[in-house]
Amino acid sequence: MNISSLNLTAIAPQIIIIITALVVLLAELFTGRKSLLAYLSLLGIIVAAIASWYIWNGTEQRLFAVPMFQTMAVADGYSLFLNLVFLVTAALSVLASINYLVRERINHGEYYALLLLATGGMMLMGSATDLMTVFLALEILSISLYVLAGFNRADLKSGESALKYFLLGAFASGFLLYGIALIYGATGTTNLAAIVDFLKGTGPMRGTYLFIGLGLLLVGFSFKIALVPFHMWTPDVYEGAPTSVTAFMSVGAKAAGFAALGRLLLYAFPTLLGDWVWALAVLSVLTMTLGNLTALAQTNVKRMLAYSSIAHAGYILIGLIAANEAGMAGVLFYLLAYAFMNVGAFAVVIAVGREGEPNLELSDYAGLGSRQPLLAAAMAVFMFSLAGVPPLAGFFGKLYIFSAAVQAGFVALAIIGVLNSVVSAFFYLRVIVYMYMQKPIVEARPVLAPPLALAIALAVLGTIGLGLLPTPFLTLAQQSIAMLFGA
């Protein structure tokens, strides 16, 4: 074994993020200025993004896959596109956090280090090609998020959120690990490429253990990406965690789960397609419907967004079920769009909130259109995009995913998805109605700090940009998934 066989350049983005996390952790000890840590984190995120870009451009052909650490992980188009999603999420979350942490009196330097570690875990999940790496990455991600969820130590709700997340997350990890063990028992390997070879060789007789293993794996992932009926923890955790953390994990953890699930199901287990696809179809219908119907009844905006994120996991799952190139490209596009619009929506929640976050109710948004016209306009853009109104990013994400489902023959699923979007329009538009057509109850103007304003502006830019110019990003997504299908 020598260093060159590890391909350290291929894993450079992950290494950069992890090193930045350690540097931030140590830098906190020697500096009094906490905002410096945030900018240091942003620097690391930007450098990691540039490194990803170099790896993408460094290869002539689009169908590249650079294995590293003896095929434990890989740098291919898929992982690099997902790096973009994770880094965008992390950057927007860091920007939105800077003044929020000061306001909530939780401005500890560990915040940025943990956020970066979680980002590193997500990126590793996107590139993992071995079940052990998947599990390791998931634990790096989850453990950082458990701590982040309970970051507001003085707040009981935050503690409750962390404890619930930890207990159910550990439970889910157990399922996942048991599934991995059974798959290892059935196939004799944890390496995805070797599993593909094994399944090609066995033909129709594959044994019970493989099915049980795959089932447990799906249950574990369903917990992590909050599919109904494994979603019970989501609303409480998302509501209790500090808003900036909710923004980060509602997008990042979900995207990481879909990243690993996509690679597992479409690259390693396409031969078992007939077995997992119907299980996922049922989960998808339940997730969309329950998420949207429960969101209708919420008056707390943060909780409403939590249920909305459950529903969105259902939509994204349709792309996986379609199991064709259009569907997977749609999933990647949707994840990028979702990163902009959901983090943006939470950033507005941060902007409207005040210390201790007493005002998360819909009524607190009454008259925001006249109090803070720009902020209200931004929120309107995010709500329209989440609802899937045409010229915005969310619309094209849904369009690609639903049309892929129709292509694959899942017409009923696409129809249920569209109907659900109609239902969801009600509670997204209700926020807009409150902002523009209700009289304000409180007259105090929330002060918008420059980094938070920048985060919201970037998110608006991304949401509108992806909507007006979807083609280049879709092409990028289509190129990046080619490896999964071995085309």
Place this chain on the structure above:
Amino acid sequence: MLSDYTFIGIFVVVAIAFPIIALALAFFVRPKKPDAVKSSTYECGLETIGETWVQFRVQYYVYALVFVVFDIETVFLYPWAVAYNKLGLFALVEMFIFLAILVGGLIYAWRKGALEWV
């Protein structure tokens, strides 16, 4: 294959039978003269004072965590040292990166006051 399982079977039977026979034998042979000291919870030890449901100072846990980190470090260092000649330069660099990360952790714990008893 069969003989392996036969061995395990014999072991299981012996393992179950041994304590039963030993305890039963002792029960019939031993003299029975209980007194107050003999039937106390800890014949040789101290009676507990107060409730056992007490809160420990959080620093015990911090100390324990720091200790575990360096415990693991030693666990890694031993096999590395034994196989040092075979592993070569790569493992040396690798180990120093590992140590650097741990030292970073130590500096963090130190500056945060985890090593001071208050």
